[in-house]
Amino acid sequence: MNRGISKVNLFSRYNIAVFVLFVALLLIASAIAFYRYHFELEQQLTNEIVELGEQANIISNSLERSQQTLQGLQQFAEYSLTHPDDLFASAPLLVQEDDSFYLKVSQRGGVRQKKLRGNITGRGKVSEFSTDMWREITMANALTPAFVTGANNNPDATWFYYISLSRFINIYPWISRNAWRYSDSMLNESYLWQVRQDNLDGKRFVWSQPYHDTAGKGVKASIGTGVFFNQTFKGALVIDVDLASLQRKLPDVNSELHGYVLLNEQGSALVHKSLGEAELKINDKWQDIVPEALKSLSQIQLRNFADNLIYRDWLIQKYQLDINGWSLIKYQPYNDFNANLKNRFIFSILMFVVGLAAFLALVYVMTRKTFIKPASEFISHIEHCAEGDPGKIKPTIEWLPWFQLVENIFGQNRSLMQQLKEQNAALDSRVAEKTQALIERSEQHHRAYVLLRSVINGIPEFIIFNDSQNKLTGCNKSFEQYIGETEANMQGKEVTKLLPVPIQQMLLKFNDLPEEQTSLGYQQTIETSGDTFEVFCTRFYNESGSSLGSIVILRDVSVQFAVQSALQNAKEQAEQANKAKSQFLANMSHEIRTPINAIQGMMALMAKTSLSAFQQQYLANAQGASAALLHLIDELLDLSKIEAGKLRLNFGSAKLDGIVDRVLQLNTLNAYKKGLSLEVDIDAQVPELVNIDEMRLTQVLTNLVNNAIKFTHQGSVRLTINSTAQDDNNAILKFAVADSGIGIAKEKQALLFDAFNQADESMTREYGGSGLGLSISQQIVQLFGGEIKVNSSPDTGSEFSFVIPVRQVEKQIQNRVENITIVTLGCEFSKSLEASVSAYHWHYQAAESIAALEQLNISGDVVLLVDGDYLTNNDLSISSVEKVLNDIVLIGICQPIMTTISEKIVNQLPQLVAPYLLFDIPLYRFTLSKINQHLLLAATKETVSDTPQIANSKSEEKTEKPSPLAGSLKDVSVLLVEDNLVNQMVAQELLFSMGAQVIIAENGAVAIEQLTKNDVDVVLMDIQMPVMDGLTASKKIREQQLYADLPIIAMTAHARAEDKKASFDAGMNLHVAKPVSAEVLSASILKMLKQATVN
Template structure:
């Protein structure tokens, strides 16, 4: 026992607190077994009771959650539970001293008790506010009424639910309206949906009118209620879950018996149900739309899935193919794939079987050095270098390549190329090598051989005698010749390794472009190029730039080869100068020959206008023939010059092949028939259409061939035949044949015929004449016509010359004319002519009876009197008596108008004056198809046609009679600087019929004359002093008004290619080459006047000729050639004196002007004055001066003024002698 007094001290208090002053629990002498049992039983039962009370309180609160003050119950439960635990702990302390636990639990119980007391204190006012039993009874009554109303509402609700539960969709709204109206006992219910929330436009979903109220009119139901109405109206918005109004529910009743509160509740409930149905309807609509969209998307998705499936399938197939190729590549890769350690033995961890073909050892021998180490077979000389190369590998530069030698199993050496990669660990140490090696023994040996070849190539190129350089793709020198250094002055040091751009710093851009083009694989060649060296010296080169190749189609660089062609260029320039000199010479010769020929032919024509005796007519004929022959020679030379220079160009104009052939035959008929050679034409009728070609050149070829055939045929015939060889819609190939019965040509001599200036035998030229150019020209022309030429001949058997030419079609042959049925009797003693005429008549559909002798034809005529026409071919050189005999024989058998004589052109001039009075019809041979057709058609008498033929011989009286047809009103201005040509042209114009003619000497005078009066026509010379014809024409054209045009015709002795075009380009309307005949002059003038609508009819005038006096004798050393003068102008001393006087009047001024131009070194003036003096001296046959003038023109081309000065002095000296000679001639008696 602890005394109480001890407790009052601090030590006692501490002992009280710490428990040291207490007796241990259970140690008291008073604790006996019954007492302990009593304590145990009491505490146990109390604890059990305490534990059961909270359980019941918690159960009550759980069941009656609506009861107030549930929190207090929980607190009581907690408090009682804590008390129960305290009692339980009191039991345990009897055995176990857990006083701390018991004390803590008691403290917790105390806290709960205090909290419960505080909570009860705060809830005490609420407890006092609880209802009394009376109030609870009133509340209970109200609750019973609510329960009744609820039951009523549940009954109505159950009915409506029962009426609408089985229906959905649109039927739901009808069922809802009906059941709601019946349940509420109202007269009208309407359900509407608002489709557009913005405009609130309603759509009625359902309405129902209660049949219980039939007395209420429908209009009242449909109209809204007003304040005076006794109705009760309920209208509730139907809202979705987002409180948006989607419709209205309208309830209307016209009696005040409705329970509005109940109706409002039910209406609100079913408004929500209607909202759900509207949402459901909209959801179904949206679901249907979504299903459609989903179906579309699903289809698209299926398509995409199918496409991606296919793509995946393709990718898989590609992947499988790629894997197969990879496996094949790995299995078939050339060389060996390896992985090894970077040690001295090259210990192999992996090595493919490709090593065995390289070394002869199996791969297993090297794996982990089982049999041998790979380092052991590396060539001893290469091993240190290969091993050292591994030391250069770093993580930043792990790759390596190398070439080295291996010792094979057979102890032979092989080369391998190795490429690999080093594998490094995280610390940067080399731990492994991986790579591939391939055998390159062949390539290495080839490379060594190539190096040897390159060394040899360099040596070869270095010693090449031409400038050659070999560049790589970077245009650096690989090799070059020594000549390259010499030609381009590059010194003696080698250029190998240096850049081409460095060596040639100022290389032109086009040369650089050529090098780039060659690097692209093209070969560029230049036959001539002018390269300017750095010192300004020009060098003419022929060069080639072409690529060279490492291997097939792999360009390694370019090779440049240049050749100095200075000598060739100089030679070519000399040749071109010679060619230009030749062309100039031909042009000058043509001009100088044509100038006096103009006087010769002009004077011959003028002589024809005088009264001449027969001998004088023969002289004129000989003179004309000689002059024309000379013109033919000149024309042949000019044509050959054009062809040789490649300057001949064919025209492409419409033509008729039949007309060309027949015009040639007509032209040469007299020549053939004079020799009593029959000239026959046979032309295939299929050639009757119009084609395009050069008719003039076609006639030239035919004229040459037919002329030769006539020349070399002494008896028999010459046949001209034309027939188509091949044709299509666009063109036709025509074959022309000229068949003669002449002397023939040996086969060995036939090849000579088409050479220039060549004939079969030199004696041929002496016997038959000719330049030997005709067939050469024909061959060139035929080649231009896309044809060929040849001959078939035997000596004594005649010849057949043929050629082909292609023409473009313009139109198909015209249809044959429709002729009336006609029977013709044909008599011709020439078999070929007979057959040709018979075929032509048959082609026209005429019935022909042909006889080769006259008597046979007469017998046929006697036996048959039904011939409509008789064609009788008279023999060449027929006579009037023979024709009269024929007339006597047939006069009783055939009317005279049905007889047609076939005459030769040579006989016609003698017989025409007799035939016309007899009323006989005739045709000229060779027959022309058009004339024969007119005869068959009987359109007009052929004697009238033939009388107007311009190619027949005209008498002097006929020529003079046509002068009256020329209008005297036409004004002509002649611009000519040479007095002799002035005389000739003026007389020719007067003969044609012109009377109003003025003449001036140069272009400046012509311009002055044009200011004073107007001319219809100007005949303009081209080369004149002061102002030439070209410039004059240009000035005239510049001064013309828009509505005026001055006709200008060029008259020039220049007849080379381009002269005519030059005149026309200058603005002239026509071109006449001198010398010209009256006929040509008239034709050109008529053509130009017709264009100006001032044409006048004029007859064709044949050129009369004169014959020089063979008895004229002249001194060969005299300064003037009188024989040539007579040849030009005839034996007419008066005319000779006239031209001499004109020459003396102008020659001195010409020479003075020439000397002045030489002193001033005026090249253009020198050329003009020399040309003018040459023409004047040639016109009066002054010797030497024309030649010296030509020499001046040649010396002028090389600017050799010393020679020109010497020639000028010689001209002046010779002119003094000529002046004295002419003066003496003029003073001599007639």
């Protein structure tokens, strides 16, 4: 033990310790106070925000009631318009007053009846109202009870009304028409059209700016939504909310510098409250209401801060309403906010410092006398006891027991302290374990109870717990709401008697059943008056297996049953409509294809006769138009295929130039009549032969070009085909149709590709059309692997384009005439056509006049192309033009497709020395192919059947042309079963030209009779015939073993897939759709005869 420590050092250390303790406590207290101050400051800010949120929720709940009421009114209105018969609402009685009308009401009704009644006023003649108008008025009248209910449930709402674009309004509460009635100026208000536009943009509810009520009832704000029928805006449902009522919901303030402001999304002050009554105005802004120091706060700053903002020693707090984005703002001086808290903490710190100093001073004085000196002696005594000399210091009488105690226990102290520590540690461990186990068990039980209760209350079904005497022991919130009483009030009561009688009877039946029959529960569907419930009952037991009572679960399935019934009815109606549509399409296809078959057959027979060049050209155009008409018929039938997902592409080798030629044949005449310039631009790099569905591509381009001509009044229509990428086997082609027509607005372009829809409903009246073409074209292009895109704006024209991949067909070696120069007079080639001329290794020169033509320096053979209109307008003869140039091998007369050449030019043609051809305008790459074909034929002097245009003044003979299929069916006996006389004649002539022997039967019954009289190799069977149709006749033929292998070919105007299946099911071997060409007819018969020979 160190004895060198003097009493002075001991007291000095004691003094230092006391001072250090004072300073340490002071610092700790200051730190704690500082932390506590900021903590409570944040807590106070949070509490203020929470209180502000509660005030905002009061307003939000009021606005939400208005919104929910409006939502219910909208759903009821649109359902009433869509299903008017479901609600059994009758049309109201209207009274005509000049050009206005109003609702006829009973004069005996008192004030109470007027409170339950709305008033309908409008403009128009009641006697001229359409069905849709009466339906809308009936709906508006049916809204009145809903208006009454909404007004009772929402005291903040003052006016309910439905305003229609059909020039009428229904308003509640009742107001005499003499005081207020409908006027057409209401339809010009921007708020009505804002409701319509916002609804179309996806915003369902629209709040208005504050305004003064025309009835003099203060400042209002309106919430509105649109009513749509068949996607058409019919009118708006509007509820006026009293802003003064919202102002009364704000708490009172006790200072002129404190206040509340409710701002809408546009920054207008809807409601504000400060000390005293504040008058509401419709044009108030933030700067008009707040104190001077806050007026410099901008709308952007107000909008951007979250909850709290300290601005120029002011505290501004904001809470945004979720329902419509309004903001409730509270402002107050920051010193007012934290004054009490700051003063309290300053006072606490001062009192702590004074008290601590006084306490330490008192302790210092008392301990010095009563503790320091005795303690010093006591320490010395302990030192002496440790050294074994305890009697050196005589203590005072107060300290004597302690000195003796130290002497007695000093030796035992070490062992006793160790035992005490061990016992304390063991006891603490046991207490901690039991306390923790108890806490965990209590928390587990509480958590399980809360979770179970939350689940039960969250279930929408009605859940009831009964004891063994059918007395209620518990239920969920849904059942409380259904009965209208709390669970506590229903405890111990037999509440099942409050349920509908059928459910009571079912529960009584369950109680009477033995437990072994209900071990897995008992379930039954019960129908009550107007509702349907699924009821499930089961018993619950204690741990010993004794029944404690029953659980009953009621589920309202009325809506599900109604929906299921409605779906079944809709399914049956849809099946009937689809069946009727299919039958209509089948009949339409048959009725149209039958006369087309006759037309095409007659034209095929006429083509075999000797015709002039003009007659051959006209006949070729007629044949092309007839084939295109078939494409249009198929287009009408394509919609049903698209709807059924059955539209398929049939790829094959096709000439792109030939496809464009067919498109022009259908559209050039319309462009010519309207004075439009129709241009074709095919890039020289575009492959001529591709693998594609020729009919579908023709269909798409025809529709796009036809639309361009239809919607263009002056200017031009241009068809462009470019190759965007290409290799030896594949190419990516871009097709574009551009016009200088009326154009299409951006917002209407998305509607173009909807079936039965156009960019504007008025277009159907002005331009015609069903709205099917672009929809079907888009489907076809998507099957090709592309998509039609639109680039247009009003009054600047439109461009429809699509890009598709195609596979190139392996090119055969094509002979081309060499050393040819093409000279044009009165017309010019496009850049792409000039590039195509270069690809042919030919030369091109253009002349604007005869004088320019004479100046040309040309070598080699010349092909001269002359515009027919140029000759007529300049009074020139073809022969005079021919004399200007030497070595002319071909003269081409150019004119628009399907137009008549002038008689003057026709009379000049026999005078020409060189051969001549007719070329269709516009000129494009297909023109070069026709020139090359003619020159090759002229060089080899061979006759080619597919070039009816070739003619000159010296080659017209009066002999028939030999058929390329002559003799292909020699000695074949054909039974032709056809009821149409014209079709009989066409088919008979075609078969005769191929050398066949023909037997004719006008119906199925005659065909069966003819089979017994004649040896027949093949039967051509029509389907739709009188007496006996083709399907029945084929079945009867197959019933006879003798004719089991007789080839039967269906040759009919029924062209659908189901028609083909019906033919095969009836026993036919092949199905050919009318019209039938000679080539198809011959190939089909030879194919069946070959199969019959093999069999």
